[in-house]
Amino acid sequence: MLATEITSLLTDKKKLLAEVYFELQAYFESKYGKDTVIFMEIGTFFEVYEVNNEELQIGKAKEMAELLNIQLTKKNKSIVENSVKNPLLAGVPAVSFERYLARLIQEKKYTAIVIRQKGVPPKLSRYVSQIISPGTNFDYMTDNEENYIASLIIDQHKEIYSVGYSAIDVTTGKTWLYEAHGTSEDQSFALDEIFNLLNVHKTSEVVITFLEGVKNQKEVLRYLEIADRFHFSVNNERHKIAYQNELFQNVYNIQSLLSPIEHLDLERSPMISEALAILVHFVIEHDYHIIQKLYRPQLIDNKRYMYLGNNALEQLGIISKDRDEMTLFKLMDKSCTAIGKRLLKERLLNPLLESEELTRRYNLIDKVNSHTRTLDETLRGIYDLERLARRISLGRLHPFEMNYVYESLTGVQALMNYIKKHKIQKSPFSEQEISEFIRDIQKSV
Structure with missing residues (x-):
């Protein structure tokens, strides 16, 4: 189904909204799998429908009601029959929809299709505004791990x-x-x-x-x-x-x-x-x-790294599918920044074979050892700059996150000054660019 066909279906006045909903549900399920759910904005609510009778089983209203702790009802609760014309219904207020959507996305199980409305009656139309799946989750991340x-x-x-x-x-x-x-x-x-x-x-x-x-x-x-x-x-x-x-x-x-x-x-x-x-x-x-x-x-480039076959990472207890199981990574992880946590995991899961680079890292460890307390205190004030920079580049930074950027950059600046003073390592960043960025933020707030 092309985008134009979806638009045409959403603007088809000859069909009931529930009929349109289930046609789209069937299409998106065939494309993205059975764990697909459509939230359609109708009036001041976002609604999820379901038919579950002897002839047809489609939709996820009951599943969403249980997951999001909302009341399951019918389109017309005075009619006993459950059908396309009178489906099961679970709805959330539009004003709090983002909170419920975030809760759903955190399950890392569903593909959520969000259909919004625009205009006012009688010139009201609907369109697919978002498709969010576990791997395309950009705005609702709550942990520091890779995704x-x-x-x-x-x-x-x-x-x-x-x-x-x-x-x-x-x-x-x-x-x-x-x-x-x-x-x-x-x-x-x-x-x-x-x-x-x-x-x-x-x-x-x-x-x-x-x-x-x-x-x-x-x-x-x-x-x-x-x-x-x-x-x-x-x-x-x-x-x-x-x-x-x-x-x-x-x-x-x-x-x-x-x-x-x-x-x-x-x-x-x-x-x-x-x-x-x-x-x-x-x-x-x-x-x-x-x-x-x-x-x-x-x-x-596999020539740079040790080959780990036969699921060695789990067999050696370095990582585990069980989130509650103690692993080598959990034991070693004393990272105080999100970037550091991801880097530690990347290096632990990709054992390096290059002796020169290993020697460089060992030498750096020796230099840093006597400064860990000061560096640790400074690093704790640095937020996830890698993701914040990505949000800035895409114009998706929330206004309150600008303070995170500012605090992080001042922390980076302090870190650079300390490293330079104690001749630990040459900074990979431009001191001038960071200073200018900090001044620009100060001027804008």
């Missing part, structure tokens, strides 16, 4: 699997790419590699594209533990090279004599290129704005 949405394109030839992988964290703008191929000796090697990446880069949502060679899709889903661990959907669309180039040029703002695919060094990696295109297209369908100003995609 990647991954795209997998999977093929199989003579029992040997090949996988193209791309992953984007829309809250930080980071993108990772990888391609893996099995061998005659280890036919599932590519799947093992991807299983590991889904652990290393904390993933909340997966979009999977199966190519014609895959004989048993359910077996692949079981092997990767997709259904048990992630919100996921199966994609059936393929994107031609011309469209991939167009997407990459727009999203990564590529101005080059080379084609965008060549500019990103993906001309020899067609599975990665298509996996990335599918992912970018998927995010654009949810929210075009959050896909803008991404960092250049990074190809994962």
Whole structure:
């Protein structure tokens, strides 16, 4: 269903709103999976409908009523029958809708379709304003962890699997790419590699594209533990090279004599290129704005890091699917900033093999050891600048968050001065730029 068809359906005066609702519910469920729920603004409420009779079962009114602790009723409670014309209904006031929506998104389970109304009767119309899923959650993050949405394109030839992988964290703008191929000796090697990446880069949502060679899709889903661990959907669309180039040029703002695919060094990696295109297209369908100003995609270089096969990260107790289980990461994590927490996890899950870089880090640890108390106190005043900077670049910063930016930058400035005074390390930041930014904030408040 095209966007124009959705608009046409929402403006169809010949159909009841409930009929329109269930047509859209069926469409979005087929596209994004069974954990899809539509919130439609009707008057001063956002409503969720459901039909549950012998002939038809569709909608999530009862499930939303239980989850959000709101009353379940019927469109017309004086009629016993539950049907499309008289569906079950759960609604929340429009004035407090954002609070309920945030509660739903924190479940990391649902794709929420928000349909808003504009105008006044009789010239009232409705439109799809937001599609929010666990991996495209930009405004409702409550923890400091990474939040990647991954795209997998999977093929199989003579029992040997090949996988193209791309992953984007829309809250930080980071993108990772990888391609893996099995061998005659280890036919599932590519799947093992991807299983590991889904652990290393904390993933909340997966979009999977199966190519014609895959004989048993359910077996692949079981092997990767997709259904048990992630919100996921199966994609059936393929994107031609011309469209991939167009997407990459727009999203990564590529101005080059080379084609965008060549500019990103993906001309020899067609599975990665298509996996990335599918992912970018998927995010654009949810929210075009959050896909803008991404960092250049990074190809994962396995030569730099130790190979961790057979789910070694969990078997060694470094991380765990069980949130309550004590792990090595939890034991080691004394980070006082969100950025530090993510960096620690990234380094712990990707053991480095480069001796020069390891030596540099060891030397830096020796220099910092005697200054940890002072540095710790300063760092505690620094908020999640990585995500705040992303919100600024997209024009999505809330006014109250400007104070977080100001306090963080003054903390960074103090940190830079201390490091410079004690000759710990050369600062990677421009002192002048940070000072100017702080002055600009002071002038505007």
